[in-house]
Amino acid sequence: MQVAVIGGTRGLGNWFADFLKNKGYDVTITGRNKQIGMSIAKKMGLTYNNSNQEAVIPAKLIIIAVPIETTPDTIREIAPYLKEGSLLVDVTSIKEEPARIMQETVPEGVEFLPAHPMFGPRVRSLDGQVVVLTPLMKGKWYQKVIKFLESENARIIETSPQIHDKMMSIVQGLTHFTYISIASTLEKMQVDVKESRKFASPIYSLMLDMIARITAQNPYLCYSIQTRNHYIPQTHEEFLITFKELTDMIKSEDKTGFVKAMSKAAKHLDDLEAALGRSDKAISALNQEINLLKNSIGKEVGLRHIYSGKVHVGNLKELSPDFISLSYNNKTIKLKASNIEILSKEQLKKFKYGNYPIKSYDVSVVLPESSDSRIIAHTIGKIDEVVNVKVMDVYQGSQIDKGSKSITFRFGVINSSALDEVQTLLVGFGGKIR
Numbered sequence: 001m002q003v004a005v006i007g008g009t010r011g012l013g014n015w016f017a018d019f020l021k022n023k024g025y026d027v028t029i030t031g032r033n034k035q036i037g038m039s040i041a042k043k044m045g046l047t048y049n050n051s052n053q054e055a056v057i058p059a060k061l062i063i064i065a066v067p068i069e070t071t072p073d074t075i076r077e078i079a080p081y082l083k084e085g086s087l088l089v090d091v092t093s094i095k096e097e098p099a100r101i102m103q104e105t106v107p108e109g110v111e112f113l114p115a116h117p118m119f120g121p122r123v124r125s126l127d128g129q130v131v132v133l134t135p136l137m138k139g140k141w142y143q144k145v146i147k148f149l150e151s152e153n154a155r156i157i158e159t160s161p162q163i164h165d166k167m168m169s170i171v172q173g174l175t176h177f178t179y180i181s182i183a184s185t186l187e188k189m190q191v192d193v194k195e196s197r198k199f200a201s202p203i204y205s206l207m208l209d210m211i212a213r214i215t216a217q218n219p220y221l222c223y224s225i226q227t228r229n230h231y232i233p234q235t236h237e238e239f240l241i242t243f244k245e246l247t248d249m250i251k252s253e254d255k256t257g258f259v260k261a262m263s264k265a266a267k268h269l270d271d272l273e274a275a276l277g278r279s280d281k282a283i284s285a286l287n288q289e290i291n292l293l294k295n296s297i298g299k300e301v302g303l304r305h306i307y308s309g310k311v312h313v314g315n316l317k318e319l320s321p322d323f324i325s326l327s328y329n330n331k332t333i334k335l336k337a338s339n340i341e342i343l344s345k346e347q348l349k350k351f352k353y354g355n356y357p358i359k360s361y362d363v364s365v366v367l368p369e370s371s372d373s374r375i376i377a378h379t380i381g382k383i384d385e386v387v388n389v390k391v392m393d394v395y396q397g398s399q400i401d402k403g404s405k406s407i408t409f410r411f412g413v414i415n416s417s418a419l420d421e422v423q424t425l426l427v428g429f430g431g432k433i434r
Contacts, residue, residue, distance in 0.1 A: 002026045004059035006052050006066060006074060009037045011218065012091055013065025015121040018044055030055045053081045064090040064098075068224040075101045084109035087141040091117055093168060093225050095134045095161035103136055111139040114161055116168075120217065122307065126152035134161045166231050173232035174239060176222055179214040197321075202283040292342055293319050301326070302343035302351060303335060311343065311351050345384065349414075353387050358412040361419055362392060365431035366404050369396070373407045376429060383425070385418035386411050406434060 008017040008029025021027045021044065028047040031037035041048035049055040056062050056078045066074050071092050079102075082088060088106060090098045095114045102112040118130035131154050135142060149156050159167075186193060197205050214222075226232055249258040269275060293301075296316045303326065304311045312335065314328030324335045343351065367376075373391045381389040393408040400406050409426075413419055423433055 001061065002028070002059045003061045003063065004049075004055040005029045005063045006055065006078065007031065008046075008063075008065065009033070009040050011065065011221075012117065012121050013063065014040070015123075016063055016065065016091070017046055019126075021046055025061075028055050028059065052078050056081050056086075057083065059083075060086050062086060062088045064088070064092070066092075067220065068092045068094055068228045071098050072101050076105055079105035079107065082107060082110045086110050087145075088112040089115050089145075091115055093172060093221075094228050095132075095164045096230075097228075099134060099136055099161040111137070111141045113142065113145065116164060118171075124306075126154040128153060128155065130155045130157060132157045132159060132164055134159055134164050136161075165229050168225075169229055169231035169235045172225050173229055173235050176214055177226065177232075177236060177239070179211045180222070183211050183215045202287075203279070206279075206282060289342060293324065293337075296342075302348035303340040304343055305335075305339055306341055307339065311355075312340075313348065313351070349384060349387070352385075352414045356414045358387065358414060359416060360410065360412050361422075362408055362410050363419075363422060363426070364393075364406055364408040364434040365426045365429075366400060366406050366434060367426075367429060367431045369403050369405050371405070371407070371429065371431075376407070376426070377409060380409060380411060380422055380425060383418055383421050385413050385415040386422060387414065388412045 003017075003020050003025045005013050005017040005020075005027060007013040008027070009031030013029070017027050017029050026047075028049050029037065029041055030049055030052050031040070034048075034050045037048045037050065040046075052074065060083075062078065062082065064071060064074055064078075071090060071094075075088075075090070075098060079088075084107075088102060088110060089112070090102070092098060093116060095116060099114040102114065106112045114134045114136075116132040116134070118132060123129060126149065131149055133145070133156060135158070146156065193208065197208065200208075246258065246261065248254075249261070266272065293316065297319060299316060300314065301316045302311055302313045303324065312326055312328075312333065314326040314333075316324065317327045317332060318325035320337075322337055324337050324340065326333050326335060373394055377389045377391050380386055389409060389411040391407060392410045393406075395406040395408075396404075409422075411422065413422075426433065
C-alpha cells in the first residue's frame with residue numbers, strides 16, 4: 001500500500017515514515033526543503049516528492065504531520081487531490097480546527113481521522129504508547145486503524161475533538177507551561193543543576209529529567225501548542241490565580257490555609273496509593289540498573305545505546321553517576337550512563353551469535369551407558385559462549401568398555417575458552433574425553 005507522509009522529513013512525521021516503511025509499506029515523504037528531503041529519503045530508503053499534491057494522488061493513506069499553524073492550509077491544499085477510498089489522518093496536537101476543516105474540504109468517498117499520538121519521535125515502537133482518535137465519522141478504514149494499533153500493542157483512546165483539546169489544555173498546556181517555567185527560573189537564577197542533583201532526593205532528579213525531556217522538545221511546537229489551543233488561556237489564568245493564592249499564604253504565614261489547600265489538592269488527585277506505587281517503581285528501576293552495573297564491575301557486559309541501537313561489549317572498568325567506562329581490544333570508551341541499557345545474558349548471547357565469528361568443535365566423550373545425551377546437550381547449550389549444540393553420534397562397540405558409550409557432540413563457540421568449559425562439564429558428568 002502506498003503511503004504519503006506530508007511533512008515526513010523531520011519529527012513525528014519522519015518517525016511514522018520510518019515506522020511504516022519497516023512494516024513493508026511504500027512510503028513517500030514531502031518537506032519544504034528539496035535538498036534536505038531528497039537526502040533524508042535516500043538515507044532511509046524512501047521516496048521524496050517536493051509537491052504535496054503530487055504525493056497524495058496515488059496514496060491510499062495520507063498522514064499530515066506539518067506544524068500546527070500550517071495544518072489547516074495543508075488540508076485545504078491536498079483535499080481536492082485525494083482519491084476515492086483513501087484515508088486522511090492528521091497527527092497534530094490540536095484537533096478541533098483540523099477536524100472541522102477536513103469535514104468541510106475532504107471529498108466524498110474519502111475518509112478522514114483526526115488523531116493525536118501522545119508520544120514524540122524518540123520512542124522506538126508503538127508498544128504501550130497512547131494514541132488518541134477523534135473520529136467525526138467511522139467508515140471502513142476506522143476498524144482497520146483500530147486493528148493495526150491493537151496489533152502494535154498501542155493504547156487507544158477514542159473521544160471528540162472538543163474533549164481532546166480541553167484535556168490537552170491540562171496535559172500539555174498546563175504541564176508544559178509549568179515545566180518550562182521551572183527550567184527558565186533555574187536558568188535565570190544560574191542554578192548549577194548538576195550540582196543540585198548531589199543534594200537531591202530521587203524525586204527531584206526524576207522531576208529534572210521530566211523537565212529536561214519537555215524543554216528538549218521543539219520550542220516552536222511547544223509555542224504552537226500554547227497558542228493554538230483556545231482552551232489554554234483559561235487554564236493559564238487559573239494556574240496564575242492559584243499560584244498567587246499560595247504565595248500570599250506563604251507571605252502571610254497562613255499555615256492553616258496552606259495545609260488545607262495542599263491536603264485538598266492531594267485528595268483530588270486520582271488514587272494516591274497507585275500514584276505513589278508508580279513513582280516508587282520508577283525510582284526503583286533507576287536504582288536497580290545502577291546496582292546491576294555496580295555488581296558487574298570487572299565483568300563482561302553488553303550495553304546498548306537506547307537511541308542509536310549500537311551495542312558495546314567489553315569489561316566494565318569504571319562507573320560514575322554520569323559515565324560508564326568499558327574496555328575491549330586494549331581500548332577504553334566512555335558512555336553516557338543515561339543513554340544506555342544493559343543487555344540480559346540471553347540478549348548478549350544472541351548479539352554475539354549474530355555478530356561474532358563462531359568456531360565449530362566436535363568433542364567425543366565416554367560416559368556411563370545410562371547417560372541421556374539430550375539432557376547433556378541441553379546443559380552444554382546453557383554455557384554462555386556456546387551455541388548450536390547437536391548430538392552427532394552415539395557409539396557402543398569393542399573399543400568402548402562394557403556399561404559405557406561414546407557420545408560425540410558438535411557445537412559452536414563464540415569464545416575459544418568455552419571449549420574448556422564444555423570439556424570440564426563433560427568430565428563432571430562422569431565422562432572421559434576421547
